[in-house]
Amino acid sequence: MKKIGFLSFGHWDNHPAYATKTASDTLLQSIDLAVAAEEIGIDGAYFRVHHFAKQLASPFPLLAAIGAKTSRIEIGTGVIDMRYENPLYMAEDAGAADLIAGGRLQLGISRGSPEQVIEGWRHFGYEPAEGETDADMGRQKGVQFFEQLKGVGFAQPNPYPMFPNPPGLLRLEPFSAGLRDRIWWGSGSDATAEWAGKMGMNLQSSTLKFDESGKPFHVQQAEQIRLYRKAWKEAGHQREPRISVSRSIFALVSQQDRHYFGREADRTDKIGMLENNRRAIFGRSYAAEPDQLIKELAQDEAIQEADTLLLTIPNTLGVDYNVHVLSSILEHVAPGLGWR
Template sequence: MQRFGTLSFGHYGPLGGGRELTARDSLHQAIDLAQGMDDLGVNGVYFRVHHFARQQSSPMTLLAAIAARTERIEMGTGVIDMRYENPLYLAEEAASVDLLSDGRLALGVSRGSPETVIRGYEAFGYTGSQDPRGADIAREHFATFLEAIEGAGLAERDSTSPFGAGARGMQRIEPHSPGLRSRIWWGAGNRDSAEWAGRIGVNLMSSTLLTEDRGIPFDELQAQQIDAFRAAWKDAGHPGEPRTSVSRSIFPITTAQDAMYFGRADSEGVGYIDGMRSTFGKTYAAEPDALVEQLLDDAAIRSADTLMLTIPSQLGVEYNLHIVESFAAHVAPALGWQSTRA
């Protein structure tokens, strides 16, 4: 494990007892948490993107704010639902944030997770899908997005325009950030999707659940997915080594409060998502020494270079920083990690 960071769902709403976490609270706390993690030397802070839900939905303004308040930490998404995106507008926004952050943006994109509404992307104007889950729209939008951030010409220049100085040919979108293409991840929920990501040459963000069940534990199934991705990358002739990430709910128990919240958390299972039989990842919660042993035995964590901790953002900045600091101090070094402040 070379890097670790947090993956936040950004939930807000009633907390019980008359308390409520507002959308404003959630955004400000996300910035404060990112700043605290940057001070700790953690590698990344990533956000789930969900529409029609009380979660983060349009992440670019949040990521820009984090860029302005931090110095080293990578920031990104896991994942942006490409069914909802205008790919050229997303490319402009992503390039702008990447330039503002001096190349610290890492965007995870995909078809997206199950929704709270029926075909919500159609309400955004993206209709005509032939797939019940809109996967064809997501792939089409993603292909255009990649062309845009690669700097391809996408619109013909108007040589008669007073702003074009008589130029001819095709114009790329602006601004353009040259290194952004190497920091795009595809969120894959099965082996076929992972192999496709390897063939087209983007990084792999392996999902917190896999839409397949092969009768083996989740970590082994995920490790096989990562192996298939790397083999497809190599067979396609792409240079260098791609990045791979997995996410887990991991809670070092170092205080009575930790034990109260997570002392009974230890689960893995099989169920149905979007009508498909799916395998869900395990939640780890134990004292640090036991946690190290368990995580070293997780085949996917051993295989991936980046680990994302799914954090309970509703519990506030102070407690989430406690989780991250406990992991950084007592667990992560035994998995091979070194702080960015080292």
């Protein structure tokens, strides 16, 4: 059994073929898709966070709105770039959204991915300390946010407050118990996966990672997951960790599917370069008739290792078509792989 969610990049543009021509279209359709996904049995609605782009950027209003209109589906991010965040203010936003959702938030955070602008976090008022990198800053902010979710008081109360204070140091409010166990670190390398395991965060591994061995993407990702589990166990954490991987998977069951994604069938892993000239490997897309898709996915080692699969969706094609994409996986593929 696996949890199956969708992952939306939240694109919009005034393009004739797009159902999402504006930011309003994307936000409102994201809510509608989450509601419909819950109805058909999808386990999670996850959203990417990108700044300075025609994509979703400020997740908490959207997560709270989905939380208010659904009752079961997990609601999350994949991922929030912590270089742009005030960890304390984010802890308040996250606590409020989680309470609205009844404890269903699953927040993926990370030090961030390649950006639309140069050092965009500086425009938000943040910069690394002397001798640190922006990646260091992102991880430190992630740790600070993670620590705030313990709900421990740390602030000295004013002796003359507007309202009476409880005794002792004050914590941030609202506090949502249990949210700390639902924080995920988005990792693009073996080392950061091990770090997340030691910290006690769940693991999100996307469709790309740094190429650290030259092996196929799914093999490298499976090895990354095993290193994470080893670090988790050695750290002595008491609960079982959650692990998700993302994939572009399309069951070709209609002519429309074949028109949109038939050319994806021969896709293979890709090699590229990320910042600092680091070599990265990008995982292949899967698109085939259901029987063939089942055979191919059964060979994906990382999917087998993970408990959660996030299906990237073409949000620009509208709610109805994306419900069809998700339904096709649940109906034609998941049973054949033992996921349902």
